[in-house]
Amino acid sequence: MSVEPGFDREFVLAELITPRDADEICAQLATVLGLPVAMLDAAGVPFGGDAAAGRSARAPLTLELEPVGFLACDCDTAALKGAARVVRWGLLSRARFRMVSDLHLEAVRADYAKLQQQNEALKASEAKYRELAEVLDAKVKEQVRIIDERQRQLYQAERLASIGQLAAGVAHEINNPLGFVTSNLSVAERYVARFAALRDAVPADTWKAADLDFVLDDFAELLTDSQQGVARIARIVKDLKGFSSVDQPDVQLTDLNAQLESLFAVIAGQQPPGVTLKSELSPLPPVMCLPGLLNQAFLNVLQNALQAVGEGGSVTLRSAATDTHIVVQVDDDGPGIADEVLPYIFDPFYTTRGVGGGTGLGLTVARDIVVTHGGTIAAITRPEGGARVTVELPL
Template sequence: MTAGAWCEELGAIARTDERISEAIGRINALALQRGRGTDDAQGEDPAETGIEAHLMGLVGLLAERCRALAVANEQLDAQLAEQVCERERERRVLAEAATRVEQTQNQLLQSEKLAAVGQLAAGVAHEINNPVGFVSSNLGSLTSYVDRLFRVIEAYERLESELPADHPARATAQKARTIAEIDYLRADIPDLLRESVDGLARIKHIVADLKDFSHADEGEWQDADLNRGLESTLNIVWNEIKYKAEVVRELGDLPPVRCIPAQMNQVFMNLLVNAAQAIETSGTITLRSGTMDGHAWVEIADTGKGMPPEVQQRIFEPFFTTKPIGKGTGLGLSISADIVKRHNGRIEIRSQSGRGTTFRILLPLHPGQRR
């Protein structure tokens, strides 16, 4: 009901009230006239007849006013109900907008964190690679020096064997060899050097994976090796996994896929950490990949506790989590699904309570290809 219509309705009621007042005034006037009449008046009293007529008219006016009020109340109720519905719609729209804003803010925060990690990784890589470089060089030199020393020791051993058995120098040399445990050192020192070299190579690999995981140019689309991204991300989160799960690799050959590598690595990280957290004591995480119907796919499967159907239906909702308060934000999978969607791909889930969960990511092999 419009404001103009409402005003007209109120105006009609006011006019009816005026007519009611006029009728009451006429009735009062006739009542006064009747009161001044003589007792010996004969025949029908005109005043009394007029009062009856005006009373009937007043009853009609009152009935008309009641009907008008009822109509006005119905219209007002309808208007108020419509306004309540409109306010409820506005509230829902605002709530949805607030949720989207909060989700966007968290995504931006994640992107800023990745950018910061990328910058930190570049600085850390530079700082670490310098000492790693000269330690690696020193180990190479040390290996060469140890080889020379062992050759010198072998020469002394040959000279020792040529001495008579009762020669004092031979007894002194044998005693020195026993104290120094030359045979043990000859076996152990090369192993220590190899392990040290392997450790340095591991450090270099971790630094390289960290740089790959959150690269400074994360906003750029490029052709990337998803298997390599999965492996480098696994290396980053290995500490979350190594005590709880054995990792099995069943990776197929993948062609380069057009994507934003750092964002896909973020998806891999979320799924790998979730897989580890789903395993309560010990289990297996299986990594698979391949191509199908013009898509590259990557699977991360765990033998954890799995999810019932009602949880699977909500698992990608923002802020939905089955973790205790303070243990999760409910944004990891939501952000992952959003990233994959922006890559024109999709995430599929297979899960059964007590039997584990498998997430499959599918990305188109050709730019512009639809899901």
């Protein structure tokens, strides 16, 4: 803080008294001296009192080295100087009061400036902490989102593990009776052949009366149909094992087309009446993945597409490869996805179906699985109608 300029400066007469004060002082001095008195400024210009007396003898009003004004009167010189000393003391008191006032004002201004600086510093600190709080809040929200995704993925992994164990148990329990049923059917075919060889040994009228030709032919057809049914059961068990990947629990190099074919066979039994399910699979290079998880993701997308189309509609599963990615697309010719709905279809628990029509987690789980594999999933409404979901997985 610097107050020297205001503290040491020299005053002028007008800073210490007003012309009205000067008139009153001169009037009182005129009463004492018995003659008109005038007060002049440092330049000799009349400032107060009787202007005509300004041409009389003068006594300086000196505060420091230079006079700030003069008293003028035709009285005795000694009396005029005495009056000037009295006025000087009054001016000196005014000057000291002004100096103290200026000093106080300088101090107040300095304190105010310091408070302003502190206020600006506090504002800057507040803004910094507010920004930090916003950053921390964003990080907390991001961590909460990641935790929610990890929980869903963990739930899905546990669910798939349970499905895998169930599939393994079902496959084991089915394969055992399936083995001896297959064996018995083969034996029965041989028995039918042996019965047919007895035709010449049985009287013709007896053979014809028992209609054994029809019995043998129909029994052979029944055995053939039964063998086809057993083969279909075996294929279903194989597809179920392939879909759940009960024998392949870890990350491995996988033929994704084989997984899609198994999935296609499993979901074919779920297609609504009148809906066509088609596949257009192009050759794909092997890819490192968790087959069971990807099967679940593609199953959710296909189920969503099947639910979107009506009778007479179709769903098409496609696969293709680029230099850097494997691309899997699911097209449907349903009503498509409304623009106001599209941004939310992968959000947890978001569904356009009525109460009990879905949990709103199918596409969310599919997205989480695809993202876990480093891929992307996107949905659009096709220009020709219907919706398309595209999954891209890095090679």
